[in-house]
Amino acid sequence: MSIHRRTNKLFEGALVKEALKQSFVKLDPRIQFRNPVMFTVELCTIFMLGVCIWIMNGEASQGSLLYNIIITAILLLTLLFANFAEALAEARGKAQANSLRKTREDTPAKKIFPVGEMYVNEMKVVPSSQLAKGDIFLCEAGDTIPMDGEIIEGIATIDESAITGESAPVIRESGGDKSSVTGGTKVLSDKIKVRVTTEPGESFLDKMIALVEGASRQKTPNEIALTILLAGFTLIFIIVCVTLKPFGDYASTPITIAAFISLFVCLIPTTIGGLLSAIGIAGMDRALRANVITKSGKAVETAGDLDTLLLDKTGTITIGNRKATHFWPEKDIDENVFAEACVLASIADETPEGKSIIELAETKQVKKPFCKMIK
Amino acid sequence: MNTEILGVLLMYLLTVALAIPLGRYIGKVFESDRTWLDRLFNPVDKTFFKLGGIDPKKEMNWKQHLSALLTINLVWFLLSMFVLMNMGWLPLNPDGNPSMTADLAFNTSVSFVTNTNLQHYSGETGLSYLGQLILMLWQFISAATGIAICAVVFRAMKEKTTDKLGNFYSYLVRSATRILFPLAVVVALILAFNGTPMNFEGKAQYVSMQGDTVNVSRGPAAAMIAIKQLGTNGGGYYGPNSAHPLENPNYFTNIVENLSILLIPIALVFALGYVIKRKKIAWMVFAVMTLGFLLLLFNAVYFEMKGNPAIAKMGIAQPLGSMEGKEVRFGPAASAYWGVTTTVTSNGSVNSMHDSFTPLAGMSALLGMMINSFYGGVGVGFLNFYIFIIIAVFISGLMVGRTPEFLGKKIEAKEMKIAAIIALLHPLLILAGTALSSYLYAHNPAAYAGWLNNPGNHGFSEMLYEFTSSSANNGSGFEGLGDNTPFWNIACGIVMLLARFLPIIGPVAIAGILAKKKYIPESAGTLKTDTGTFGIMVFVVIFIVAALSFFPALALGPIAEYFGMK
Numbered sequence: 001m002s003i004h005r006r007t008n009k010l011f012e013g014a015l016v017k018e019a020l021k022q023s024f025v026k027l028d029p030r031i032q033f034r035n036p037v038m039f040t041v042e043l044c045t046i047f048m049l050g051v052c053i054w055i056m057n058g059e060a061s062q063g064s065l066l067y068n069i070i071i072t073a074i075l076l077l078t079l080l081f082a083n084f085a086e087a088l089a090e091a092r093g094k095a096q097a098n099s100l101r102k103t104r105e106d107t108p109a110k111k112i113f114p115v116g117e118m119y120v121n122e123m124k125v126v127p128s129s130q131l132a133k134g135d136i137f138l139c140e141a142g143d144t145i146p147m148d149g150e151i152i153e154g155i156a157t158i159d160e161s162a163i164t165g166e167s168a169p170v171i172r173e174s175g176g177d178k179s180s181v182t183g184g185t186k187v188l189s190d191k192i193k194v195r196v197t198t199e200p201g202e203s204f205l206d207k208m209i210a211l212v213e214g215a216s217r218q219k220t221p222n223e224i225a226l227t228i229l230l231a232g233f234t235l236i237f238i239i240v241c242v243t244l245k246p247f248g249d250y251a252s253t254p255i256t257i258a259a260f261i262s263l264f265v266c267l268i269p270t271t272i273g274g275l276l277s278a279i280g281i282a283g284m285d286r287a288l289r290a291n292v293i294t295k296s297g298k299a300v301e302t303a304g305d306l307d308t309l310l311l312d313k314t315g316t317i318t319i320g321n322r323k324a325t326h327f328w329p330e331k332d333i334d335e336n337v338f339a340e341a342c343v344l345a346s347i348a349d350e351t352p353e354g355k356s357i358i359e360l361a362e363t364k365q366v367k368k369p370f371c372k373m374i375k
Numbered sequence: 376m377n378t379e380i381l382g383v384l385l386m387y388l389l390t391v392a393l394a395i396p397l398g399r400y401i402g403k404v405f406e407s408d409r410t411w412l413d414r415l416f417n418p419v420d421k422t423f424f425k426l427g428g429i430d431p432k433k434e435m436n437w438k439q440h441l442s443a444l445l446t447i448n449l450v451w452f453l454l455s456m457f458v459l460m461n462m463g464w465l466p467l468n469p470d471g472n473p474s475m476t477a478d479l480a481f482n483t484s485v486s487f488v489t490n491t492n493l494q495h496y497s498g499e500t501g502l503s504y505l506g507q508l509i510l511m512l513w514q515f516i517s518a519a520t521g522i523a524i525c526a527v528v529f530r531a532m533k534e535k536t537t538d539k540l541g542n543f544y545s546y547l548v549r550s551a552t553r554i555l556f557p558l559a560v561v562v563a564l565i566l567a568f569n570g571t572p573m574n575f576e577g578k579a580q581y582v583s584m585q586g587d588t589v590n591v592s593r594g595p596a597a598a599m600i601a602i603k604q605l606g607t608n609g610g611g612y613y614g615p616n617s618a619h620p621l622e623n624p625n626y627f628t629n630i631v632e633n634l635s636i637l638l639i640p641i642a643l644v645f646a647l648g649y650v651i652k653r654k655k656i657a658w659m660v661f662a663v664m665t666l667g668f669l670l671l672l673f674n675a676v677y678f679e680m681k682g683n684p685a686i687a688k689m690g691i692a693q694p695l696g697s698m699e700g701k702e703v704r705f706g707p708a709a710s711a712y713w714g715v716t717t718t719v720t721s722n723g724s725v726n727s728m729h730d731s732f733t734p735l736a737g738m739s740a741l742l743g744m745m746i747n748s749f750y751g752g753v754g755v756g757f758l759n760f761y762i763f764i765i766i767a768v769f770i771s772g773l774m775v776g777r778t779p780e781f782l783g784k785k786i787e788a789k790e791m792k793i794a795a796i797i798a799l800l801h802p803l804l805i806l807a808g809t810a811l812s813s814y815l816y817a818h819n820p821a822a823y824a825g826w827l828n829n830p831g832n833h834g835f836s837e838m839l840y841e842f843t844s845s846s847a848n849n850g851s852g853f854e855g856l857g858d859n860t861p862f863w864n865i866a867c868g869i870v871m872l873l874a875r876f877l878p879i880i881g882p883v884a885i886a887g888i889l890a891k892k893k894y895i896p897e898s899a900g901t902l903k904t905d906t907g908t909f910g911i912m913v914f915v916v917i918f919i920v921a922a923l924s925f926f927p928a929l930a931l932g933p934i935a936e937y938f939g940m941k
Contacts, residue, residue: 222773225791229769232795236924239803243810247931250813250835267923283776304776307898 015091022087023080036231037273038082040238044261045075051257063256071258075265082274089281107183109146110138112193128183135196139187147196148203151179154192160185167322167352222301230269237267323356327364339364379708383676386630386712390637397638398645398657404553405526405546405650416552423548431545436538437887440527441880443543444520448488448876451516455484458509459502468503469577470592475501482864483510489875490517490752492603492610492723492850493867495859499592499613504575510610511599515551515559518606518639521754522550524879525643528758529650531886532782538891554639555606563601565631570624573597596621604635607752609723609850617713617726618702629705629726633713636722640750643757651782655905660760663910667749667917672715675732675739679707679714683733684940700731711736718743721752723850730837730853734940737853738933741840744847746921747801752848755875758882760913763920764904765794765885767913772902781904783897784889797881801846802924804870808842809835809928811866826863828855832939836932841867846874 026032032039049072055065062068107128114136116122123138128146131137136152139145145158155173158181160166169188172178181194183203200206241264248255283300287293294300329338343361346354403410424431435443458465463474475483479495486493487510498507523546530540567573572593579591596612600622603610617623617632644664648657682693696707705713710727717724718740729740743749748759769786772779779786813835816823827834833855840853845867852858858867895901903909 221787222778225769225786225788226773228788228791229766229795232799236799236802236920239799239806240924240927243806244927246810246814246817247835247928249817251832251931251935252817263927301776301778305778305900307900 015088015095018091019084019087022090023083026083026087027079032079035273036227037234037268037270038079040234040268041075041082041265041270041274042079044265045072045079048072048075048258048261061254061256063258068258071262075261078265078270078274082270085275086281089285107144107146110140110143112136112138129200131196131200133196133199137194137196138191139181139194140191141187141189143187145181145183145185145187145194147183147194148198149181149183149194149196150174151181151192152195154190156190156192157188158185159188226272230273234268234273237264240267322352324353324360327360379680379706380676382626382630383672383708383712386633386709387637389630390634391641393634394638394641395645397642399649401522401554401639401642401646402649404549405529405646407549410553412553412557419552420545420548423552424544427544429542429544431542431548433542434539435541435543437527437531437540437883437890440524440540440543440887441883444524444879445876447547448520451513452484452488455488455509455513456480459483459506462503462506465503465505467505467508467575469575470500470503472500472503472506478861478864478868479859482868485868485871486850487513487608487610488517489848489871490521490606490608490721490755491845491848491871491875492608493845493852493871494610494614494850495864495867497614498611504594507594507599507612511595511602514599514602514606514608514610515555516547518555518602518608518753519547519551521607521752521879522554522639522643523547523754524883525754525757526550526650528761528882528886529647531883531890532647532651533890534651534783534894536891536894538887540887540890555602558605558635558638559598559601561601562605562631562635563597566600566624566628567597569628570621571597571600571628572621591621600632601635603724604632604722605639605753607636607640607720607722607756609717609721609725611724615725617724618728623702623726626704626709629709629713632724632726633709633716636713636716636720636724637750639753640720640756643754644750647757653782653905656782659905659907659910659913660757660764662907663914663917664749664751664760666910666914667746668715668719671719671739671743671749672712675711675715675736676708678733678736679711681733697731697733697736700728702727711739714740715743717851718847718849719746719749719751720756721747721847721849723844725851728854729840729851730855734833734836734933734937737836737840738929738937740851741836741843741929741933742921742925744843744849745801745805745925746917747847747849748917755848755879759878761882761886762794762797762878763913763917765790766798766920767909767916768902768904769794770916771909771912775902777900777902780895780901781889783894784892785895786889790885790888793881793885797878798920800877801874802920804846804874805839805842806924806928808846808866808870809839812838812842812862815862825857825860828857832932832936836936839928839932842870845870848875 027042029039029042032042048068051062052065052068052072055062055068108125109128109131110123111126111131112135113122113124114120116124131147137146137149139156141156151172151174153174155171157169158172159169160182170178172181172192174192180197181192241260244255244260244263284294287300287303292303294303327335327339327342329335339361342357346357349355349357400410402408420431423429459475459480460477461474462468462472474480475496482493482495485491492514496502502510523543526546527540527543563573573595574593575595576593579593581589581591583589592613594612599610599612600617602608603612604617609616611617611619611622613619613622615622617629623629623632641661641664644661645657647660648654678697680696683697683699686693686697686699698707701707701710705726711732713726714729714732714736716722718729721744729737732740748756748763750756751759765781765786768781769779769791772786812826816826816834816838827837829837837853837856841856841858841863843849844851848871856863858864
């Protein structure tokens, strides 16, 4: 498994389109209600709309119609932008799960058709997504097992480190209680015939994908506390704006409704309130770019609180083996010299570390001839 | 640099120099460590405890602390009401001053029990000596209450996980006997030797050079003035407060009195460092408070020394600065310094008339009370600051992506809820009160004509100031306001009550809840709360909460007046 950095652009056409649609759908007060700050902005917008209609019917004390319409439009744009930010973040989250599923579905499977086009037991390569329960497929050394199943013929060593974290290969054979194999693991030697035991979408990996994707946004404890704080600030500024009315009366300065509402929206923490839900998703997105799958914004937050990380064995869907990924020479030391020294030190080392160091040196093309020579 | 400014500098530096060792001493008193006054006061304390049937060793949790505080405050309030409404026939009334009306007695009792000392009466004609003495007693007790509850919060801020936070009565008595009383004796002696009256005789009479007969009120003034300054009470013996020549006879007593205003509030910050054994946090708090204080001070001193633009327009030179409403023996700089110290600390005594300050200097005074935590009242000033710390910790915790922690305790939704309510309360009381009075005045100016001596923006400032002063438990006034009416007495009384006790309950609850939480040792990722960066964060939070919520009101009051005068 190689580490590949995802280079998603911030604005992808499809995502933007979906987010735009969602930003209107999210204007529904029932959805907005969950975010008190933006909900008050929405109320203000509706109210301003009323004021505009009032002016159209001949009210003269509230300023010009154009001015009021502009204020209403700005409020609406503010709402839409907040919704857009959230929807975009959500859409990106979904897109990532989709891409994960896609790679999963694209795993080629050597399906065996009992009655094929030309022969009996004809073998044909199909995408794993087309495997149904009861189908039989073949796996040879080097293949990735496309689907959870049960070995019906043969014996093989399988690297299950991606699922279990156990780096030593295990032996699986037909019959007995060691006959099941898991999708996503890798056959290291020999050849097995496997019968699919799960429906599409129910395999182990599918469940994991669902976990990532279905990470429905739970509110994190901090988010709850922040909402309280923002609601508090919003209340303060409601007081500020409401009391301004008698103050204005005292100073004999009438203040228009539009001015009150603009002042209010400027004062309340609209920015944080509007982007709050996007923040959690952005956090998950950031973690995913570092190849860490977080189930929720809450998990990202917990991750921020970690002081010490204790590892039992390598994780569930990681490479499962210790592997060298970088040479980190000290200052003033040439990387080539350093890599060479590492290689020399590891030639006789048969452990995964030793092997991976030499592999790394090769990929880095550090003195390739030298590496070849020692091979 | 002129001598007036040097005088201000001297006063401030002297205060800080005295506050640092005093803070250490107060810390020892809180921790029941041995001090040199123990031998003198241990028997006194024991007598109190024996009389009250109190076991000073019995530890209380935060709820018990609060119920003890509220109960005894209620008793004091009722007693005070009784005395004020009946002092006409009670003893110690040589001048024959009458009893108070119910609404005025309510306002005065609330005002003294809550450490506000808003005075809608004039001491020399409105109170008997018994009335003055009972109010003096509240000045000790309400200040001691503030210090005691502050000690509880300090105790809760310690590292250990516990709900046992010491004994409230023990803190209360010790604060009174070990901190307030000795200091008050010293200050009262200095004042008495400089000419402030200290006796129980009635009015003195003399015939002036013009041949008029003048009556001079006397009484136990020196004692009352000492504690009114030290306990951030501010309720003067005479109507004009410390501008009165018998309350504040000369520049030296002015230094002593002004120093007493700031002394304990600053010392308490250093006491925090001693109690929780983290001096750096105390210095951070001190630095933030000082920064805010100095900003307000510069503004006030600058505009007072510059003089009044309206007078300058008439072609009159003002080499002394703005002298309207000020005493010649103090001058504008010392008056402005007093004006700012008394408002930031919720003291409320005055040595010049704040009503006559230039508009922006008046705004400094207003802002000092609106923020109410740059040093703040004894004990409660820190509690207000504590709320701002909690909010700042929370916001900056989110910025660095960790669950916010303060002194090793996690701050969660419940604490934030309390902090938000308390941060909300002060603007609510001030703005809603002012809005109510502006509404009444704007819709029926004829009926309420007696309220305002000045029309327009200044009149607005007067109403705003009155409610700000009540809500900050300050007690100073823009005296242009005709405030001895049922509306002002009752409205301000209610505001004072809410603004005193809710901001005590909130922080104590937060501190109590935090104290019970598990202590998380500091690690490399912990947000450091004793750094300059965090200090700036706290300052910004204070600035945003205060500036944004009060700016519209200030714009219609002092700021509009300032531009109107130009």
